[in-house]
Amino acid sequence: MRAAAGRKTNPDIAVAAMRAAGLEPLEPYVTSMTAWRCRCTACGNEVSPTLMKIRAGGGCKFCATHGIDLSGPSKVYVITHREWQAVKIGIGACTGYTSRLIQHERQGWQLHQAREYATGAAAYDVEQAVLGRLRQAGLTPFLTSDIMPNGWTETCSAARVTAAEVWAMVDEETRNATEPYAPRVGDRPRTAVLIDAEAAAVEMRACGYEPLVPYPGRTNATWPSRCMTCGHEGRPTFNAVRNAGQRCRICRAKETQAKRAATNAPKADEIMRAAGLEPLEPYPGSHTPWRCRCKTCGRETNPTYSNVNSGSRGCRFCALDSATHERASTELRAAGFEPLEPYPGRTTDHWSCRCSCGNEVATRLSSVRSGTTGCKKCPRSGGRTDPAAAAAEARAAGFEPLEPYPGKAPTDGAAAAGATRTSRSP
Incomplete structure (x- = not known):
């Protein structure tokens, strides 16, 4: 239970909070901000957390599942950097691919000397004692966090103190250490998140x-x-x-598309109307067929905004890309064919019909429009040139036809000699 602001916490409540965190107080409670000497009931080590840190979720630093492992083996090391002209002291387990010492070596630091300790707590005490002496002499920190984000506060200038001098301090503080810590038996505990x-x-x-x-x-x-x-x-x-x-990624994609469509809708409506199309439904997107009515022919068509915006004609009927059954039949009859079935719907589909010569063929409306395909059994095959027009063209070129127009233009000199017999006009 947390006391109200401005009121001192009841000592009994404070003791209960510490015991709930696995700590047994070894001295009377003072304030929530005062270090309180306790003994951990799990590992038996003495620690001095504040009540405020315990209330925030803290506990025994030796049993912690993150940070420096104070109950496991550790090292104190001294490293140097030739380019930066710096010396650094540090501690760490120094094992595994992600160890702090290996990270420093990747940045160009070189190991001067290292010593192993049974616990991280003992290594920490030695490091702090050496850092206290260096700070008292005004030697730290030398580098900034911009150059070295991790561990910059433990760096010194190599011009003022050498790595050998720092290591001599490590030796002296190690000899003066009189309070050993009990190492942990087994692996370090891991945080377990149990979810129902x-x-x-x-x-x-x-x-x-x-x-x-x-x-x-x-x-x-x-x-x-x-x-x-x-x-x-x-x-x-x-x-x-x-x-x-x-x-859901699908829902996110649909929402993004809807937002984009809402932003582009006014411009899309304006461009479609400028192209002679009246939208009959909301803007569906740039690549989705958009049901519109052509203001020229009055028919419904389904162009995409992307095609219209790139310059293509919106109405496929006005562009002769498509046609109604009546219009297609009229075009087919004008070319000399009688439809035998309804218009298939697309200009490139085969359409059964009967030629004026009586032969049944399967042609395409696109071919009829281009004038390249007809009945192969009548004089209209090939380009379907009129025989009288062909004879007149031959006479205009100075030739008198000696037989009717065969219905096929020659492709080379030999074919011309045998395909059409003509006499040169005098």
């Missing part, structure tokens, strides 16, 4: 996810779940959902 499976599922549902399998047991493990908004199945982690507010 049912409570975790309730929290996931509150965040918009329906779990598909039971809680995986770890907050950072993927948890197959279904989005309760769009139904998409994903694999978020419980930690990301509860702490970072992770939401």
Whole structure:
């Protein structure tokens, strides 16, 4: 229980708070900001935390699961940096890929000397004693946090003190140490976060996810779940959902698209109307077909805003890219074909019809429009040139036809000699 502001905490309540944190007081309580000598009931070491730190979630520094391991083996080391002309003292377990000493070596520091201690607490006492002597002489810190973010306060100028002199201080303080610490037996404890499976599922549902399998047991493990908004199945982690507010990626993408569409809608409406199209529904996006009515022909068409904005004609009927059945049939009959079935819907689809010569063919409206395909069994095949026009063209070139127009233009000199017999006009 926390006392009201301006009132002193009851000593009995303070003792109860310390005991709840696993600490047995060894002296009377003074204030919440005063170091209070206690003994840890777990490891047996003496510590001196304040009541305020205990209320904030602190405890025995030897049993802590983070920071320097005061109950495990450690080292005191002295390192030097030739480029920066600096000397540094530090402590650490110095094991593993992420150890502090290895991190320093990556930055160009070189090890001068190191000594192992049974506990990190003993190493810490030696380091602090040496740092106290250096600070009293005005030798620290030498580097700034911009140059060395981690450990800059324990650096000295190599021009004022050498690594050998700093290590001599380490030797002296080690000999003067008279209070050993009991090393811990076994591995360092780890923080265990126990989550109730049912409570975790309730929290996931509150965040918009329906779990598909039971809680995986770890907050950072993927948890197959279904989005309760769009139904998409994903694999978020419980930690990301509860702490970072992770939401369904499909819902996020739709929201982003909707915001972008709302921003671009006024400009899109203006451009479509300038192209002669009247939108019949809200702006769906730049690449989605947009139902509109052509102001020229009055038909409904579905262009995309992207195509219209890039300069293409919006109405496919006015652009002759498409046609109604009546219009397509009229064009086909004008070319000499009678439709045998309804217009297939696209200009590139095959369309069964009968040529004026009686032959049934399967042509395309696009081919009829280009004039490149017709009936191969009648004189209109190829370019479908009129025989009279062909004869007149031959006479204009100085040739008199000796037979009817065969219906196919020659491709080379040999074919011309045998395809059409003409006489040179005198």
